[in-house]
Amino acid sequence: MDYAVEKYKEYATAVVNGEVTAGSYIKLACERYLRWWQRDDIYFDHTAVERVVNFISKLKHFTGTHNGKPFILQPWQKWIIYNIFGWKWKSTNTRLTKNVYIEIARKNGKSAFASAIALYCLMCDNEANAEVELIANSRKQAGICFKMCANFVQSLTNGRKSKYFKMYRDKIDFTPTKSMLQVLSSDANNNDGWSSSTFICDEYHSHNTSAMYDVMKSSQGMRQQPLAITITTAGFNLFSPCYEMRKTNVEILQGVKQDDTQFSAIYALDEGDEWDNKDCWIKSNPNLNITVKEQYLSEQVQQAKNNTSMEVSVRTKNFNQWLSSSSVWINQEKINEISQPLAIEDFTGSVCNMGVDLASVSDLTAVSIMVEKDDKYYFITRYYLPSEVIENHPNGTLYKQWQKHGYLTVTNGNVTDYDYITNDIKEINQKLLINQIAYDQFNASQWAIQMTSEGLPIAPFCQSLWNFNKPTKELERLILSNKVIIDDNPITRWCFQNCVLKFDHNENSKPIKEQPNNKIDGVISMIQALGITLAQPQYNNQIFSL
Numbered sequence: 001m002d003y004a005v006e007k008y009k010e011y012a013t014a015v016v017n018g019e020v021t022a023g024s025y026i027k028l029a030c031e032r033y034l035r036w037w038q039r040d041d042i043y044f045d046h047t048a049v050e051r052v053v054n055f056i057s058k059l060k061h062f063t064g065t066h067n068g069k070p071f072i073l074q075p076w077q078k079w080i081i082y083n084i085f086g087w088k089w090k091s092t093n094t095r096l097t098k099n100v101y102i103e104i105a106r107k108n109g110k111s112a113f114a115s116a117i118a119l120y121c122l123m124c125d126n127e128a129n130a131e132v133e134l135i136a137n138s139r140k141q142a143g144i145c146f147k148m149c150a151n152f153v154q155s156l157t158n159g160r161k162s163k164y165f166k167m168y169r170d171k172i173d174f175t176p177t178k179s180m181l182q183v184l185s186s187d188a189n190n191n192d193g194w195s196s197s198t199f200i201c202d203e204y205h206s207h208n209t210s211a212m213y214d215v216m217k218s219s220q221g222m223r224q225q226p227l228a229i230t231i232t233t234a235g236f237n238l239f240s241p242c243y244e245m246r247k248t249n250v251e252i253l254q255g256v257k258q259d260d261t262q263f264s265a266i267y268a269l270d271e272g273d274e275w276d277n278k279d280c281w282i283k284s285n286p287n288l289n290i291t292v293k294e295q296y297l298s299e300q301v302q303q304a305k306n307n308t309s310m311e312v313s314v315r316t317k318n319f320n321q322w323l324s325s326s327s328v329w330i331n332q333e334k335i336n337e338i339s340q341p342l343a344i345e346d347f348t349g350s351v352c353n354m355g356v357d358l359a360s361v362s363d364l365t366a367v368s369i370m371v372e373k374d375d376k377y378y379f380i381t382r383y384y385l386p387s388e389v390i391e392n393h394p395n396g397t398l399y400k401q402w403q404k405h406g407y408l409t410v411t412n413g414n415v416t417d418y419d420y421i422t423n424d425i426k427e428i429n430q431k432l433l434i435n436q437i438a439y440d441q442f443n444a445s446q447w448a449i450q451m452t453s454e455g456l457p458i459a460p461f462c463q464s465l466w467n468f469n470k471p472t473k474e475l476e477r478l479i480l481s482n483k484v485i486i487d488d489n490p491i492t493r494w495c496f497q498n499c500v501l502k503f504d505h506n507e508n509s510k511p512i513k514e515q516p517n518n519k520i521d522g523v524i525s526m527i528q529a530l531g532i533t534l535a536q537p538q539y540n541n542q543i544f545s546l
Helices: 010-016 024-036 046-057 075-086 110-123 139-156 211-218 241-253 278-284 294-306 308-319 332-337 396-404 418-431 445-453 465-480 490-497 521-535
Strands: 042-044 087-089 099-103 131-136 165-167 171-174 179-185 198-202 227-232 262-266 351-357 365-373 376-386 408-411 433-439 458-460 484-487 499-503 509-513
Touching (some): 024 241, 024 262, 099 241, 110 131, 110 139, 131 139, 131 211, 139 171, 139 179, 179 211, 227 241, 332 490, 365 418, 418 433, 433 445, 445 458, 465 484
Parallel strands (some): 131 198
Antiparallel strands (some): 365 376
């Protein structure tokens, strides 16, 4: 047995064999790592990884009970180092790993770990004129890693001034190689013009768009072995660029997608794990009882149970579970459960009711079709947006993505194209028997005249809280009773995620959005379709001949 080699396999082998408790994504990553030892096109550079481990061991902690103690990497951290710096192409002797995604619960030392790697890449990565960027959604967040880097430098120099380092407010120059480490944030005026060799993206879950990440990634084009490291806890936005990145990494681990340059370490609870079960905590907290104490987690769990408004935050930050905000009307897991591929052709000849949430000028329009069949309610929703709105809209990145995949219809111009929407409804009427089309009269009088002239059965449906109360509660009841199926459309799921309930003094309720850009149009049009059904005499869903 080659003990020198086995040393680098110990953690991964222990995880795969069940000797170390870990979640399914870490097991998949460990299996992938062990398989790579059998490959002929790459090799493991023992010297390179020991160089990183030895460098980090020279750093000293500076807070709490660890103050003044050397930074000794834990087995799971060494395994990450092995994955990042160990694998190299035989053909070029350059690193295989260029992109890293690390997701882990709070208090597991992720920022200190990332800062240590950043300093290594600044000083010891054999990169002349290295540029190491610390990026985050805000300068304050990026500054957390930078402060750690600055303190680690102080530990290297024993607090004395060194000719090798020049320290500034948000930049560190390493003079021997003319390299620098700097702070950048998405709230800065201009982040173009860099040539990043390594960048650390901290708390990516808080980024609303991928713009900052994309700029830094594109700046690495001239580097021979660039490194992009994303390190984050879970978040609340299941439509964020971070969650999209997470899904891609999961697909790579599962073998659905292929990308040898991507490494991921997702320390998370598994589906079915109880978040208050102590035996599962190490899955999302690999530094359990080292930097994060079991007693602390127990206290957090108890507080969340005593105050339910804290539960989502505790589960997200302390146990690394992606959850919607606690104020969301119907949780995202339930909406995902009732989503499945649907097409209008599946219901050809069926009676339907429709709801239209019509944008007054230049916003999102939603048209929902509802078919009742076999004691279930099926909803298909179409979305429309003027093309000139997208470019400068805060949701522009999402809109472009949805347009690309066919979930969003983008019409010409800068205002809502009522004619296009009317023609779409006429085409639907050729396949389904439209009973009623519910719409809000506000700012829709001209469109209503046009629809009436086309012989389409429109019906006013006031969007007041009182009028929405009955269909809102009925839709919730039907969803929770598993009697609703919605088409597999990410825009609809996003709309549900953005919904919170507004109540009056009589407990009447209606979904509203908390932020202007948190659109809920698809939910509103669905409720209108259900509402007009509840308000009208019921018809059997008979098949008719076209």
